[in-house]
Amino acid sequence: xxxxxxxxxxxxxxxxxxxxxxxxxxxxxxxxxxxxxxxxxxxxxxxxxxxxxxxxxxxxxxxxxxxxxxxxxxxxxxxxxxxxxxxxxxxxxxxxxxxxxxxxxxxxxxxxxxxxxxxxxxxxxxxxxxxxxxxxxxxxxxxxxxxxxxxxxxxxxxxxxxxxxxxxxxxxxxxxxxxxxxxxxxxxxxxxxxxxxxxxxxxxxxxxxxxxxxxxxxxxxxxxxxxxxxxxxxxxxxxxxxxxxxxxxxxxxxxxxxxxxxxxxxxxxxxxxxxxxxxxxxxxxxxxxxxxxxxxxxxxxxxxxxxxxxxxxxxxxxxxxxxxxxxxxxxxxxxxxxxxxxxxxxxxxxxxxxxxxxxxxxxxxxxxxxxxxxxxxxxxxxxxxxx
Numbered sequence: 328x329x330x331x332x333x334x335x336x337x338x339x340x341x342x343x344x345x346x347x348x349x350x351x352x353x354x355x356x357x358x359x360x361x362x363x364x365x366x367x368x369x370x371x372x373x374x375x376x377x378x379x380x381x382x383x384x385x386x387x388x389x390x391x392x393x394x395x396x397x398x399x400x401x402x403x404x405x406x407x408x409x410x411x412x413x414x415x416x417x418x419x420x421x422x423x424x425x426x427x428x429x430x431x432x433x434x435x436x437x438x439x440x441x442x443x444x445x446x447x448x449x450x451x452x453x454x455x456x457x458x459x460x461x462x463x464x465x466x467x468x469x470x471x472x473x474x475x476x477x478x479x480x481x482x483x484x485x486x487x488x489x490x491x492x493x494x495x496x497x498x499x500x501x502x503x504x505x506x507x508x509x510x511x512x513x514x515x516x517x518x519x520x521x522x523x524x525x526x527x528x529x530x531x532x533x534x535x536x537x538x539x540x541x542x543x544x545x546x547x548x549x550x551x552x553x554x555x556x557x558x559x560x561x562x563x564x565x566x567x568x569x570x571x572x573x574x575x576x577x578x579x580x581x582x583x584x585x586x587x588x589x590x591x592x593x594x595x596x597x598x599x600x601x602x603x604x605x606x607x608x609x610x611x612x613x614x615x616x617x618x619x620x621x622x623x624x625x626x627x628x629x630x631x632x633x634x635x636x637x638x639x640x641x642x643x644x645x646x647x648x649x650x651x652x653x654x655x656x657x658x659x660x661x662x663x664x665x666x667x668x669x670x671x672x673x674x675x676x677x678x679x680x681x682x683x684x685x686x687x688x689x690x691x692x693x694x695x696x697x698x699x700x701x702x703x704x705x706x707x708x709x710x711x712x713x714x
Contacts, residue, residue: 633688
């Protein structure tokens, strides 16, 4: 997601190897299995730490492993991922086709509010090679999925529409977008609302939906969706935060059908647990309780078969962290430093995908944005599990 244009110039610091040996034990190219929800909150934490953070490749922009210039993508950010069949879609935020070499952050010409690349590359150990862009115009330039209005940054209109994440139901792709009304101080921005757009043709065309929508001042503006099986029913769970990076995490869910996803009344919100630890769900958004407090931005959640636990990554405006959850609503362990802002100034948006794990799941690969070059990079880290 694009940060305020007023941010100071940040210069990247070298220090991590830019290449890695070919990883063994690659995950299958098939879609990861749907995790089943276990509400036992008494299990111990097993993630003791992480090690071996490695910058593998630059995915977008000048000198990237992908020729993104031919798609008029010289600067972009984010890179949340959704799997559909053998494809993985990367959803990027504000994108610029022309940028001066000394440009910092979200600025330049040929501005689109969002674009998407897709890939069938199932080997994350040497970076991710894009196969194409969807949608794309006749010149091969990446087009906006759902274009923003590009109004003035005065809080009176819509500056841009940012895809905070996406998910798939059957053969239908969805993205969750936030309508940004104002970019404020670093890590702070205001939203008009959050809503959905859908594609039924593998990302070639997108239709914004009038409903459901969540208020811009709610805790459901930026989301991390995961398909789960809960007591025999398939759901999409959404770990959700407000606009900006200064809120905690709430949780909502909806049955994993197109009819339900597009019906605001089908969503329910985690409202705490009863005396037996059983989760309570309420259709009233006002009943939602936080499952995790903190300064949390651009979050990502996935189930780890290696740990048999939930993993969450996020940034707080300075560093990136990873946390382990025993159930979707917690308890969540203390944050573990994933990547340091001292080593990677201007880092944000560390996004995981369960398709991109290696070494029997002990190594997690993830995308992460750097504000200075305003592009997306590919990293890996090793999970240290208690014996």
